[in-house]
Amino acid sequence: MFNTALTLSDLGFMARGAAITLSITAIAVLFGTILGVIFGTLRTQISALAAAPLTFVLDVLRSVPLLIQLILANAFQSILGFGWQPFAVSCVVLSLYTSSYCAEIVRGGIEAVPMVTRRAARSLGLSWWQDLAHVVFPMALRVALPGWIGLTLGVMKDSALVLWLGIIELLRSSQILVTRLQEPLFILIVTGAIYFLISFPIARLGGRLEKRWREND
Amino acid sequence: MNNYTFHWYQAFRAVPQMLGGAVVTLEVALLSMILGIGFAVLIAVGRGSQRAAIRGLATTWVEVARNTPALFQIYMAHFGLGAFGLHLSPFTALLAGITFNNAGYLAETFRGALRAIPPTQARAARSLGMGPVRAFTLIILPQMFRISFLPMTNQMVWAILMTSLGIVVGMNTDLAGVTQALNVKTFRTFEFFALAAIIYYLAAKTVTFGARLLAARLFRY
Amino acid sequence: MIEIENVHKSFGALKVLKGVSMTVKKGEVVSVIGGSGSGKSTLLTCINGLDRIDAGRVLIDGAEVHAKTTDLNVLRRNIGIVFQQWNAFPHLTVLENVTLAPRKVLGMSRAEAEEIAVKNLTHVGLADKLRVYPSRLSGGQQQRMAIARALAMQPSYMLFDEVTSALDPQLVGEVLDTLRLLASEGMTMICVTHEMRFAREVSDRVAFFKDGLIHEIGSPAQIFDAPEHSETAAFLNAAH
Numbered sequence: 001m002f003n004t005a006l007t008l009s010d011l012g013f014m015a016r017g018a019a020i021t022l023s024i025t026a027i028a029v030l031f032g033t034i035l036g037v038i039f040g041t042l043r044t045q046i047s048a049l050a051a052a053p054l055t056f057v058l059d060v061l062r063s064v065p066l067l068i069q070l071i072l073a074n075a076f077q078s079i080l081g082f083g084w085q086p087f088a089v090s091c092v093v094l095s096l097y098t099s100s101y102c103a104e105i106v107r108g109g110i111e112a113v114p115m116v117t118r119r120a121a122r123s124l125g126l127s128w129w130q131d132l133a134h135v136v137f138p139m140a141l142r143v144a145l146p147g148w149i150g151l152t153l154g155v156m157k158d159s160a161l162v163l164w165l166g167i168i169e170l171l172r173s174s175q176i177l178v179t180r181l182q183e184p185l186f187i188l189i190v191t192g193a194i195y196f197l198i199s200f201p202i203a204r205l206g207g208r209l210e211k212r213w214r215e216n217d
Numbered sequence: 218m219n220n221y222t223f224h225w226y227q228a229f230r231a232v233p234q235m236l237g238g239a240v241v242t243l244e245v246a247l248l249s250m251i252l253g254i255g256f257a258v259l260i261a262v263g264r265g266s267q268r269a270a271i272r273g274l275a276t277t278w279v280e281v282a283r284n285t286p287a288l289f290q291i292y293m294a295h296f297g298l299g300a301f302g303l304h305l306s307p308f309t310a311l312l313a314g315i316t317f318n319n320a321g322y323l324a325e326t327f328r329g330a331l332r333a334i335p336p337t338q339a340r341a342a343r344s345l346g347m348g349p350v351r352a353f354t355l356i357i358l359p360q361m362f363r364i365s366f367l368p369m370t371n372q373m374v375w376a377i378l379m380t381s382l383g384i385v386v387g388m389n390t391d392l393a394g395v396t397q398a399l400n401v402k403t404f405r406t407f408e409f410f411a412l413a414a415i416i417y418y419l420a421a422k423t424v425t426f427g428a429r430l431l432a433a434r435l436f437r438y
Numbered sequence: 439m440i441e442i443e444n445v446h447k448s449f450g451a452l453k454v455l456k457g458v459s460m461t462v463k464k465g466e467v468v469s470v471i472g473g474s475g476s477g478k479s480t481l482l483t484c485i486n487g488l489d490r491i492d493a494g495r496v497l498i499d500g501a502e503v504h505a506k507t508t509d510l511n512v513l514r515r516n517i518g519i520v521f522q523q524w525n526a527f528p529h530l531t532v533l534e535n536v537t538l539a540p541r542k543v544l545g546m547s548r549a550e551a552e553e554i555a556v557k558n559l560t561h562v563g564l565a566d567k568l569r570v571y572p573s574r575l576s577g578g579q580q581q582r583m584a585i586a587r588a589l590a591m592q593p594s595y596m597l598f599d600e601v602t603s604a605l606d607p608q609l610v611g612e613v614l615d616t617l618r619l620l621a622s623e624g625m626t627m628i629c630v631t632h633e634m635r636f637a638r639e640v641s642d643r644v645a646f647f648k649d650g651l652i653h654e655i656g657s658p659a660q661i662f663d664a665p666e667h668s669e670t671a672a673f674l675n676a677a678h
Contacts, residue, residue: 060418063374063378063417063418063421063422064378064414064417064418064421065378065379065380065381065382065393065417066378067381067382067384067385067393068381068393068410068413068414068417069414071406071410072406072407072410072411072414074406075406075407075410076407079407114525116521116523116525117525117526117527119483119488119521119525120521120525120584121527121539122488122510122511122514123486123488123514123517123518123519123588124514124518124538124539124543124587124588124591125511125512125514125515125539125543125544125591126511126538126539126542126543127511127543130542130543134538134542135527138529139527139528139529142529153284157284157285157286157287157289158286159286160286160288160289161288161382163385164384164385171286171288171289171292175292178296184296184297184299184300185296185297185298185299185300185301186300188289188292188293188296188297189297191289192281192285192289192293195284195285195286195289196280196281196284196285199283199284199285200280200284203283203284
């Protein structure tokens with residue numbers, strides 16, 4: 001049908017790149033979510049004025065291109081003499097980036113919980129913490145989960161940018177193969193297919209969850 | 218701390234140049250939005266087409282755009298199309314990639330917006346004697362755009378930020394490209410890119426703020 | 439005994455309570471009637487501390503609700519409140535809705551809490567809906583669940599804020615029946631209500647509320663048949 005110089009070991013090379021992509025994504029989503037929950041909850045509990053510095057920083061993280069953030073962070077840590085590996089720099093930047101979007105998702109989820117339901121909970125004698133833990137968070141989770149799944153997939157796709165710092169993730173590994181094998185279209189299609197196969201099922205799952213929960217309410 | 222002295226003066230002197238790049242950035246973003254919206258409307262309509270081929274094409278565009286990285290889409294435009302004899306310049310490849318991406322996301326937004334418009338609207342328009350195309354463009358589309366206004370604003374900001382990916386395919390006339398060219402010459406990475414970051418931030422905020430003003434004007438009913 | 443002494447409350451520029459005073463003794467059922475927006479709901483939320491008052495005092499069994507040293511969470515164990523919107527916790531089943539506070543606030547074991555929950559849910563007629571999610575219940579059923587939820591904490595006082603106003607007419611009866619049952623069992627109740635017939639039947643006293651003040655308070659016979667104030671008469675005439 002068609003001839004390709006792509007060998008099985010080349011696919012293995014790409015698989016290793018995919019593994020790097022997934023590991024960076026996992027780390028960024030883990031830390032980004034933890035921070036995002038803290039920041040998002042904080043923003044709903046303290047006054048707008050007190051939260052202003054945090055709000056500003058998170059807004060900046062969402063308004064500057066991720067690529068620029070990676071370059072800046074790398075230059076900055078080099079100036080300070082940290083000597084971090086590109087992988088570490090990428091994880092830090094991506095975690096903060098993820099946390100800024102996650103904070104918005106968390107905030108939206110918490111604010112979606114009707115105030116009257118929270119007043120009913122407090123009227124029963126539940127403390128502020130108990131209300132948050134047993135009433136607000138479970139309800140907020142339902143609202144926030146589809147958005148969070150979308151964010152996770154977004155981070156997976158954005159992780160391709162770390163190739164600029166020299167990390168050989170999936171897209172970079174495909175570029176290396178293109179340079180060697182000179183079959184840009186085919187290799188790119190394979191690469192796209194890999195991204196697609198990782199992303200599409202999870203996106204569908206999120207969509208189905210959202211629909212199921214919406215029916216239950 | 219290393220022996221690094223900040224040379225902000227050098228960076229500030231380059232601001233006019235960087236602003237020139239920012240103009241190119243805005244051009245690419247705006248163009249990609251106009252084209253993207255155009256395609257997105259066609260795709261959104263195509264999703265409801267009777268013919269399976271058109272539906273399939275529309276759905277494929279959306280799913281590929283949303284499930285693969287934007288950088289990949291730009292790479293595809295720059296390197297992939299070469300197999301078909303199409304050698305796009307960095308500018309064109311960047312524009313094509315971002316347009317493809319915009320169209321995919323906006324088509325989904327539009328699809329949701331169209332679903333939110335009651336079918337009685339179209340029926341009322343047709344009952345007045347309007348043909349299907351007129352009913353669509355005069356009655357349905359304006360409502361669809363109004364519902365989609367906020368997501369469209371976000372997509373515009375997104376497009377501006379995405380243009381920075383151009384440096385990966387050799388773009389050197391937009392904000393990121395100019396900054397990178399200066400960086401390569403002077404190695405003052407931090408200073409130059411910090412200023413570029415500020416300009417991106419201001420551009421994003423201006424678009425968001427301007428959109429809010431526009432919305433207040435346009436949607437006074 | 440609940441003592442309300444000269445309570446004032448404003449929301450921003452809007453003064454909602456302009457010096458309200460009232461005493462409710464143990465075992466009494468007091469209905470509060472009056473036009474919408476007269477401040478009746480706020481009176482109830484000021485009793486359990488959900489809203490803070492600007493001046494005056496609210497005392498429950500001698501304890502001052504709005505004192506800085508008062509632990510509101512402890513106070514609220516003794517006062518149940520049911521709102522116009524039942525505010526069911528959507529992610530919990532009916533049984534879980536009712537057992538949540540006894541378990542987390544009173545520290546009861548799951549078994550103990552469920553026993554009390556089942557007793558109260560049976561009392562309000564929801565014994566067969568224990569494992570159902572609130573979204574599957576009618577408004578009337580959710581409201582009865584809210585009543586059972588408040589009762590499960592075994593409070594001495596129950597406050598009802600227009601609990602039938604948001605219900606379809608055919609569901610109002612079942613909720614009023616529950617309230618009648620509670621009254622007959624000797625629960626101390628303050629009911630803000632628009633249901634005049636119910637107020638007349640069930641109450642020991644009726645208070646007429648208008649523009650942030652109690653204009654008249656007396657027995658049902660007095661208020662409904664021989665009101666002393668013209669405002670009261672005017673309201674009752676308009677209501678019929």
